[in-house]
Amino acid sequence: MSLLSVNDLKVSLGGKPVLKGLSLDISAGEFVGLIGPNGAGKSTLLRSVLGFVAHQGGVSIGGRDASAMMARERAQQIAYLPQERDIAWPVSVEMLVMLGRFPHLGAFAAPGEADRAIADAAMRRMEVDGFRDRPATALSGGERARVLIARALAQDAPLLLADEPAAGLDPSHQITLMRTFAALAAEGHGVVASMHDLGIAARWCSRLILLDQGIVVADGAPRAVLTPERLRAVYRIEAFVGEAGGGPVLLPLDITAS
């Protein structure tokens, strides 16, 4: 089932074209890594799917035209994890995760037992239920990132878009996060995460979409997308690409001599 379909998407920011006719399709059960150099248009792609930036071209979410959807309807279909991890007030972790239930509540309804159960499950999954009563602003960077992911999971939407979710996490938490996303995909969700760590992306994603200068350069299985020639052309790096422990391994070695 197609969760998200983008057709010939064009976006200009400040008069400068950022996305130049981009098309892709995300299905349930996929864990897609969105990769590409800085300025390739990864964040802009995520933001225009969410309706934050004006764009041309078709976006359909869950088979429906996105431009005809209310913000609330969209929020029931897509959960978003922004790159920014700033929390304005020292609210409790539990309250913060419960915010994810917001799009599912009636205008003046309080969260019910079912909402609590979903938020609890999200907190357990991200291993943050142990400090549910602590102020979220007092947490370490890694703990805070996990709390925010739990918030997005509590939204319980078919599709999860995450902007640099692994940034600032230690290796063990990075791997735990990748496992969580892969498990979500296995459960029938769709996950799209923009990433800079090509090694992590190669190993854990079921599919990679490589962007460069506002267009899709390659789209497919990690081994097919991350060839040494393409890394040289797009990232201007020399990289070791191999196999270890039953999966692809990628290590950037040096900058390509020009």
Added chain:
Amino acid sequence: MSDVARYRLVLALLSALTLMLFAASLTVGPAAIAFGASVKALFSSSGSAIALIMQEIRLPRAILGLMIGATLGLSGAVLQGWLRNPLAEPALLGVSASASLGAVLAIYTGFSALFPLGLPLAALAGAVAAVLVVQAMAGLRGGALTVILAGIAISSLASAMTALALNLSPNPFAALEIMFWMLGSLTDRSMTHVWLAGPFMLVGWAMLASLGRALDALTLGSDAAASMGVDMRRVQFLAVFGTAASVGAATAVAGVIGFVGLVVPHMLRPLVGSRPSRLLPASALGGACVLLAADTLVRVIAPERELKLGVLTAIVGAPFFLWLVYKTRRQML
């Protein structure tokens, strides 16, 4: 849920305190009237001197104190939540300064002497003009930062125009009247003022109070909030116009009363678990408490030469603000 129980307790205590201070505001004044007699006179239709004092002087004053305090507390809490900034306050949007300018122009031109409501109506017009300019500048997608910048520009312009009116004032009495009006006071307000400002404040409260859940979501930033289904344009509209209607009306009848909208949300935030939606009712009640207490105090401290309300709130509020800056700085280190 101990969390919910504690929140209810905070609201119950604040409500009780508001009621007590409202009663105190009714029973303290230059005319020494016993508590029992004053309450009785409030509901009598005898037309005696005591009944007149209670019904025509003290009751409107207490009602205005309650409503204006609640307005300042509520709008301060909403603006801090919306702008995600603990230093935001109602005056930030330029509404107070522009309402003042409207009032000053009314005094300066003699419009205020034509009929009793001339001054508050001119002040309201000033507030409306300010918010229209701010909203037009910010546009539909302008965002919070543009609103702040436009508000600061409007505030500065209105203050400059007020200074110009003082500068060119034809006689010292008009200048003195302008000066005193700007200090902020609830002295000698009548039920007419309540009827003029009340509806605007109620409409403003309704707009501001509807923002609770959106402000909760904004704890995570505007992108995250928008992705959770919060319509940021609607939030901006309600925050700006709700503040303009309620604070504009409050300034129109009482002049500028500073620091209540800044300080009250701060004092109460830790008591409600910092949750923006819970801060709204708490801060409204807290604002009412502070203003009723301050307005009672000015009558007790200097009964003969009444201290202006805005002076008292600023004298208490400014040191608090300094302490706040100091505390914020320490957290940032």
